[in-house]
Amino acid sequence: MTGLLHGHFLEAAGDxxxxxxxxxxxxxxxxxxTNRFRVRIMRAGLSGNxxxxxxxxxxxxxxxxEGARVIVxxxxxxxxxxxxxxxxxxxxxxxxxxxxxTGADTGTLEATWDVLDPADPMVTRLRxxxxxxxxxxxxxSIDARATYQARKGVRHVGRFTRVNSVDLIVxxxxxxxxxxxxxxxxxxxxxxxxxxxxxxxxxxxxxxxxAFLEGRADDQITDAELQEALSGAFAExxxxxxxxxxxxxxxxxxxxxxxxxxxxxQVTRSTLPDEARTRVLEVxxxxxxxxxxxxxxxxxxxxxxxxxxxxxGRVQGLGGVGRIxxxxxxxxxxxxxxxxxxxxxxxDHRHAxxxxxxxxxxxxxxxxTGQMRNCDEGLMREALDSTSLDAVLGDSLTRRMVAxxxxxxxxxxWRQLTGAPVAIADFRKQQRTRFGGYGDLPAVAxxxxxxxxxxxxxxVAEYAVSKRGGTESITLEMIKNDDVSAVQRIPQxxxxxxxxxxxxxxxDFMRTNPVIxxxxxxxxxxxxxxxxxxxxxTSYAAARLAMLKQAEAGSNDRLGIGPRNLWVPSDLEEKAxxxxxxxxxxxxxxxQSLKPNIIPVWYWTDANxxxxxxxxxxxxTVEIGFLDxxxxxxxxxxxxxxxxxxxxxxxxxxxxxxIYGAAVADFRGLSKSVVxx
Numbered sequence: 001m002t003g004l005l006h007g008h009f010l011e012a013a014g015d016x017x018x019x020x021x022x023x024x025x026x027x028x029x030x031x032x033x034t035n036r037f038r039v040r041i042m043r044a045g046l047s048g049n050x051x052x053x054x055x056x057x058x059x060x061x062x063x064x065x066e067g068a069r070v071i072v073x074x075x076x077x078x079x080x081x082x083x084x085x086x087x088x089x090x091x092x093x094x095x096x097x098x099x100x101x102t103g104a105d106t107g108t109l110e111a112t113w114d115v116l117d118p119a120d121p122m123v124t125r126l127r128x129x130x131x132x133x134x135x136x137x138x139x140x141s142i143d144a145r146a147t148y149q150a151r152k153g154v155r156h157v158g159r160f161t162r163v164n165s166v167d168l169i170v171x172x173x174x175x176x177x178x179x180x181x182x183x184x185x186x187x188x189x190x191x192x193x194x195x196x197x198x199x200x201x202x203x204x205x206x207x208x209x210x211a212f213l214e215g216r217a218d219d220q221i222t223d224a225e226l227q228e229a230l231s232g233a234f235a236e237x238x239x240x241x242x243x244x245x246x247x248x249x250x251x252x253x254x255x256x257x258x259x260x261x262x263x264x265x266q267v268t269r270s271t272l273p274d275e276a277r278t279r280v281l282e283v284x285x286x287x288x289x290x291x292x293x294x295x296x297x298x299x300x301x302x303x304x305x306x307x308x309x310x311x312x313g314r315v316q317g318l319g320g321v322g323r324i325x326x327x328x329x330x331x332x333x334x335x336x337x338x339x340x341x342x343x344x345x346x347x348d349h350r351h352a353x354x355x356x357x358x359x360x361x362x363x364x365x366x367x368x369t370g371q372m373r374n375c376d377e378g379l380m381r382e383a384l385d386s387t388s389l390d391a392v393l394g395d396s397l398t399r400r401m402v403a404x405x406x407x408x409x410x411x412x413x414w415r416q417l418t419g420a421p422v423a424i425a426d427f428r429k430q431q432r433t434r435f436g437g438y439g440d441l442p443a444v445a446x447x448x449x450x451x452x453x454x455x456x457x458x459x460v461a462e463y464a465v466s467k468r469g470g471t472e473s474i475t476l477e478m479i480k481n482d483d484v485s486a487v488q489r490i491p492q493x494x495x496x497x498x499x500x501x502x503x504x505x506x507x508d509f510m511r512t513n514p515v516i517x518x519x520x521x522x523x524x525x526x527x528x529x530x531x532x533x534x535x536x537x538t539s540y541a542a543a544r545l546a547m548l549k550q551a552e553a554g555s556n557d558r559l560g561i562g563p564r565n566l567w568v569p570s571d572l573e574e575k576a577x578x579x580x581x582x583x584x585x586x587x588x589x590x591x592q593s594l595k596p597n598i599i600p601v602w603y604w605t606d607a608n609x610x611x612x613x614x615x616x617x618x619x620x621t622v623e624i625g626f627l628d629x630x631x632x633x634x635x636x637x638x639x640x641x642x643x644x645x646x647x648x649x650x651x652x653x654x655x656x657x658x659i660y661g662a663a664v665a666d667f668r669g670l671s672k673s674v675v676x677x
Contacts, residue, residue, distance in 0.1 A: 061160035100301030404495035419616035423629030463663035619669030
């Protein structure tokens, strides 16, 4: 089943990984009862009940679990999703967060469970089990609704739509468990105590070492500054800075602040988007771990998550220096910015109208000197993704040029003559053998032997592909002067030149009348396709009749196929249109009823000559082939910048290359009238 469905998800009696366990670090003192637990609601991946939870579903569903009730239930009662007993409510969840795993779809949902009554028998039993290492006696399981797709017996969850409760049961199916007891030991500092620890340290310094904080507001003091102030206080000899707080305790506090600040610096230096950095910091705060390896793992997991959406970015604006505020990496932002610059129809084109701003955003060279020493190499590494400015800019030029090339224009008329192009593997000469037809099959008398038929003759056309191209440059002066229109027109001009060159190459078979495969000119008296009359009803009818009478090679049977297209210079377009238009006659003449496809050829200078051609699907007249099937032209970096400079000879140069070839495959689908001036 592949359709999107909505289902009720209950997890119980699953795999062994769903037992309730504790870390053992949350020992409970006899004189104190805890009212908080750190819990894992569920984990991603395949559950014991055949449900597959991806990381994305857990991450996006986290807000729905915020404030969810924790209810004690029997496993059967949980699976039946029976009504809830108010007396069975143990508390609710808060601080729900998604914690990435070490690989794809291995993350977890974690939260703090605030219990209603620390003296509740069930809470007491759970606390005792965790403290004694017997946490596998209990587990947590979800009672929720979500969309899913059923494939091969597994329900792949799309997103959660409703959370009814998180139930305390015996055998969970999705890895729900109690991780630790919180606030159990007043001498044990956990991640939940860090804000209070900071506040305590500030109060201690204000009271006993006020000089270290003089002129500083609490909310403006960073962890690094607090660490420095504490270290300075410890450097002095004398008794502890406050009674009841040992130097060892404060040393441990400083080390915690140092580790947390180091972790924050590591996350800040990453290439993650701002919101993703915030999520990583929240995960680290929730875990209470700042070991560099754990920080790196969290960053890597978050990067893998945001990479899934890299193609969904769009340009949001260039800001003061042309930076785009979207996408997942600087390289992707750069590509989106350049695409918006070159595409006048791009939704964000108005935000990317300055080539100078684009250049500065990519290189950091604010004065546009072109010198590497004035560029921000760190910024360039992120923006260019280990390539170079000319390569990245060339990619954007190529994409815009190909888009323009594919736009229908007057230069696409060559397809009316050739039909579908073919792919050519190399530059060697191509041979196209065209076999003729068989004559009528002779009758066979009763009991008589079959006689051999006359094998058709063959005709071989040859051609090879060849290169066409040139170079184009963007100069340092163009960027410095912000010559926007000139730069934006480059891909459009390249696309137009490529299409025009290709079209003229194909249509020149009709204009120049070359020698073809049988060593005769394409239009020749021997081919029965050469005339001299000016265009009118009589001459068109004669050309049509001659094409209908063309004989198949080998069999000499008439093909009976007439012209589909009428090719004329621009000077004859009006006359051709009038020829097939009904005027004062009550009924159309025969010629007027034919109505061929009139195609004016923009570059033909002879004002009198005209041609007709059959539909290439009926008679393949001209075959065209592109190297490796690449119909669109390609752009390559012509030369790389010299050392110490963004430019070679103060310009970035690219070459455009288009490789193709063609030959006449059959003269029978073409006729021409060469009219004397």
